[in-house]
Amino acid sequence: DAKTTQPTSMDCAEGRAANLPCNHSTISGNEYVYWYRQIHSQGPQYIIHGLKNNETNEMASLIITEDRKSSTLILPHATLRDTAVYYCIVRERSSNTGKLIFGQGTTLQVKP
Amino acid sequence: DTAVSQTPKYLVTQMGNDKSIKCEQNLGHDTMYWYKQDSKKFLKIMFSYNNKELIINETVPNRFSPKSPDKAHLNLHINSLELGDSAVYFCASSHSTTGGVDTQYFGPGTRLTVL
Numbered sequence: 070d071a072k073t074t075q076p077t078s079m080d081c082a083e084g085r086a087a088n089l090p091c092n093h094s095t096i097s098g099n100e101y102v103y104w105y106r107q108i109h110s111q112g113p114q115y116i117i118h119g120l121k122n123n124e125t126n127e128m129a130s131l132i133i134t135e136d137r138k139s140s141t142l143i144l145p146h147a148t149l150r151d152t153a154v155y156y157c158i159v160r161e162r163s164s165n166t167g168k169l170i171f172g173q174g175t176t177l178q179v180k181p
Numbered sequence: 182d183t184a185v186s187q188t189p190k191y192l193v194t195q196m197g198n199d200k201s202i203k204c205e206q207n208l209g210h211d212t213m214y215w216y217k218q219d220s221k222k223f224l225k226i227m228f229s230y231n232n233k234e235l236i237i238n239e240t241v242p243n244r245f246s247p248k249s250p251d252k253a254h255l256n257l258h259i260n261s262l263e264l265g266d267s268a269v270y271f272c273a274s275s276h277s278t279t280g281g282v283d284t285q286y287f288g289p290g291t292r293l294t295v296l
Contacts, residue, residue: 112185112271112287113224154222168214168237169285171224 072096073157078176081151087144089175091157094138101160102133103169104142106153113156113171116142147179184208185288187272193294194262202257202291204272212236213255214273214285215247224271230255231277262295269293 074092081087093102104116117124117131119140124131130143144151154174185206194200206213214237215227229237233249244260259266272288 107224110290112273112290113285114287115284118284156224168226168229168239170226173223 072159073172075157075172075175077173078178080178080180081147083149083179083181084146087147087151087177087179089142089155089177090139092139093159096137096159099161102131102140103158103160104131105156105158108153149179149181151177152179153177185272185274185286187288187291189291190289191292193296195296196262196264198262199260200262202270204255204288206253206274208274208286210274211252211277212275213249215255215257216271216273218269218271264295267293267295
């Protein structure tokens with residue numbers, strides 16, 4: 070079972086920031102937060118991950134609360150191509166299996 | 182240059198047949214995976230291989246048999262296909278299973294339809 074809770078769907082206006090929340094209240098100290106997305110009819114794509122500090126890359130920013138029980142993925146200037154299902158996943162730092170457990174994700178619809 | 186490729190992209194077949202899906206990665210990764218995405222869009226891991234050795238088998242029926250001839254390939258053979266096997270199957274690869282910073286790269290998927 071997924072250890073995360075996400076809203077089922079969200080809308081965002083093109084050009085505005087998209088803020089996608091994720092609740093992971095049972096996260097343990099050795100677990101990372103990963104974000105992947107799946108654009109329609111494509112394979113999932115890695116976006117970003119973090120342990121406890123905020124992270125930023127060319128795709129997005131990840132804000133993790135101090136207690137690590139929730140996080141927010143930020144797409145700073147959403148485009149129509151960002152319409153996708155976004156998955157928040159927690160995974161052990163030293164997993165010996167590597168498996169990702171996907172939940173239902175958040176369907177983000179970016180509108181013109 | 183395709184990092185993780187799968188063939189075929191679409192596969193339509195009759196119940197009871199045996200079919201294979203092939204996966205290749207050119208990233209030099211040690212670990213490869215098969216995931217299944219059903220009609221409700223839930224994505225679940227099926228198998229994982231590290232350096233050609235099976236490390237995950239998520240209670241998948243014996244009709245599913247992964248085969249890894251080398252590190253760059255992980256094929257999925259399915260015997261006696263059933264209607265419930267209809268799904269999109271994704272292959273993925275990663276550098277390793279440990280370290281916690283292991284990004285998985287997914288292939289484009291194979292849509293299997295069993296009639």
